[in-house]
Amino acid sequence: MKKNCVLVSGGAGYIGSHTAVELITAGFDVVIADNLSNSDMSGVEGVRRITGVDVPFVNVDCCDREAFAEVFRRYDFDSVIHFAAYKAVGESVADPMKYYRNNLTSFMNVIDLMREYGRSNIVFSSSATVYGEADELPVTEQTPRKPATSAYGNTKQMCEDILRDSVAAYSSLKGIALRYFNPVGAHPSALIGELPRGVPQNLVPYITQTAAGIRECLSIFGDDYPTEDGSCLRDYIDIVDLAKAHVAAISRMVEQKNKERYEVFNVGTGRAVSVFELVRTFERVNDLKLNYKVAPRRAGDVVAVWADTTLANEELGWQAERPLDETMRSAWAWEKYVRKL
Numbered sequence: 501m502k503k504n505c506v507l508v509s510g511g512a513g514y515i516g517s518h519t520a521v522e523l524i525t526a527g528f529d530v531v532i533a534d535n536l537s538n539s540d541m542s543g544v545e546g547v548r549r550i551t552g553v554d555v556p557f558v559n560v561d562c563c564d565r566e567a568f569a570e571v572f573r574r575y576d577f578d579s580v581i582h583f584a585a586y587k588a589v590g591e592s593v594a595d596p597m598k599y600y601r602n603n604l605t606s607f608m609n610v611i612d613l614m615r616e617y618g619r620s621n622i623v624f625s626s627s628a629t630v631y632g633e634a635d636e637l638p639v640t641e642q643t644p645r646k647p648a649t650s651a652y653g654n655t656k657q658m659c660e661d662i663l664r665d666s667v668a669a670y671s672s673l674k675g676i677a678l679r680y681f682n683p684v685g686a687h688p689s690a691l692i693g694e695l696p697r698g699v700p701q702n703l704v705p706y707i708t709q710t711a712a713g714i715r716e717c718l719s720i721f722g723d724d725y726p727t728e729d730g731s732c733l734r735d736y737i738d739i740v741d742l743a744k745a746h747v748a749a750i751s752r753m754v755e756q757k758n759k760e761r762y763e764v765f766n767v768g769t770g771r772a773v774s775v776f777e778l779v780r781t782f783e784r785v786n787d788l789k790l791n792y793k794v795a796p797r798r799a800g801d802v803v804a805v806w807a808d809t810t811l812a813n814e815e816l817g818w819q820a821e822r823p824l825d826e827t828m829r830s831a832w833a834w835e836k837y838v839r840k841l
Contacts, residue, residue, distance in 0.1 A: 503578045503754050505529040507571065509562050509610065510583030512536060514694045515625065515683055517543035518743040519581060521692070524551040526747045531575045533568070534584065535561040538697060546692035562606035565613070572617040579621035579750050582610050588701045589629075589650045589800065596651035603655035604662075611666050614673060621753035623746055624663050626677040628735070628768070628805055629653035637772075638735075638808040641679075641764045649800045660764070667762040674761045676749045681735035681768035681807050683742050685827035686834030693834030694739075704736075704828075707779065708835035711788050718790055720775050722797035727804060731775035735768035735806035738822035738830075742767055748816040759815070768807030769820040782828045 506523055510516045511532030516539075520530045524547075532544055532555055544557045556575065560567050562584045585603040586592065592599040607624070614622060630653065631639045632646025648654035663675045684704045686693030699715075700706040710718040723730035745767045752758050783790055813819045835841070 505531065505575070505577035506579045506581060506750055507531045507533060507575065507577045508581050508583065509533045509606070510585065512539040512541065512543040512557070513583060515739065515742060516583040517547050517692045518687060518739045519583075519746045520547045520555060521550050521687065522740070522743040522747050523750070524553055524555070526751070528747070528750070529577075531556045531558070531571070531577055533558045533560050533562065533571050535559060538586070539695070542695070543692055546687070549691050550687065550689050562609055563602060565609045568609055569613055569616075572613050572619070578619055579623070579754065580610055580614060580619060581623045581625070581746055581750065582607060583625045585625070585655065587652060589652050590701065592650045592652035593800075599651040599655055604658060607659045607662060611662065611673070615670055618672065620672060620674055621750060622663065622673065622675045623749045624659060624675065624677045626660055626679045626764075627653065627656045628679050628681045628766070628807065630657050630660065630679060631805060633802045634805060637804060638770065638806045639766065640808045641766055641811055664762050674753045674758060676753065676758070676762075677764045678745055678749060678767045679764065680742060681737050681766070681805070683739050684736045684831060685738045685740070685822070686830045687740060688830055690830070690833040690837040693831070693838070695838060703775065703778065704831050707782050707790065708831050710790055710792070711782070711786070711832065712835050712839050712841060714839070716791065718779070718792035719795035720779070720792055721795050721801060723794045725803050727774060729774050729776045732801055733772040733774050733804035733806065735771065736773050736778060736824065736827070737768050737820055738827040741820040741822050745812065745816065745818050748818040752816060763815075765812040765816060766807040766809050767812060768809055770807055770809045772804060772806040773824065781824055782832070785825045785828050786832045
């Protein structure tokens with residue numbers, strides 16, 4: 501079994517495509533599997549252009565067990581990074597069964613097929629949403645998980661539990677769950693980045709689309725929170741730094757450096773940034789003025805959450821490096837590339 505080959509499910513998407521690039525840069529072979537339900541081939545083509553590698557791509561739904569099994573039969577990989585999941589919080593509240601059916605089924609298929617075909621290492625794409633409104637900040641990996649406020653968040657908690665229990669029960673498996681904070685920015689080449697379908701659900705794509713004239717006005721949901729400037733605080737991590745954390749996690753398992761067969765790591769910067777600060781940074785580094793307004797608070801938004809990344813820094817040998825200025829420049833460069841501005 502090739503220990504330097506990784507299957508990236510959902511690899512045509514925002515985080516998956518950047519992770520594929522960093523894996524290849526680090527010397528891994530990569531196979532991308534994606535059904536393109538929330539992405540398109542531009543992500544795969546961007547990976548190929550950046551790396552100069554004709555990365556294999558399989559158009560497959562991970563929920564279709566038999567079709568997905570063909571990927572395991574056809575390609576010789578030992579590790580899987582699982583990104584393939586629906587991710588819009590609001591949609592998950594309106595249509596929870598869509599999220600439970602897709603996110604849980606696809607992940608259980610990954611676990612089943614890894615066991616059936618003798619594959620060992622899995623990294624699961626988790627989220628800081630598992631912490632909810634934490635009692636103490638910053639959050640560590642030992643911070644208690646709060647009841648999820650959305651079906652999306654609940655699927656992240658449930659998949660973490662599925663991975664933990666599976667690793668405990670099946671000696672062939674090792675797993676790492678990476679709890680992301682807020683991925684932002686784009687690859688420095690501007691050949692891949694975040695490309696939401698329809699109205700963006702995340703802040704930075706809405707900022708860049710407003711700057712590009714696609715959206716008339718950016719709404720900042722609430723300026724009366726108990727923070728210094730009244731807006732919410734988040735931990736915004738550059739997408740390239742986030743991608744490199746996956747390389748560190750896979751390398752840890754391949755090189756058998758993991759202390760436990762199941763581990764959890766926060767992946768963030770360790771710095772709280774307000775919504776207003778993010779907007780001002782984008783305006784300053786790109787010499788732009790955004791049209792924005794303050795809107796009422798949005799249901800489900802926590803006041804503040806940011807990471808304590810000590811464990812990832814010490815155990816994975818990883819830390820966030822790209823400054824926010826650089827990240828906001830890359831986000832705008834990507835938007836201009838996509839819109840041909």
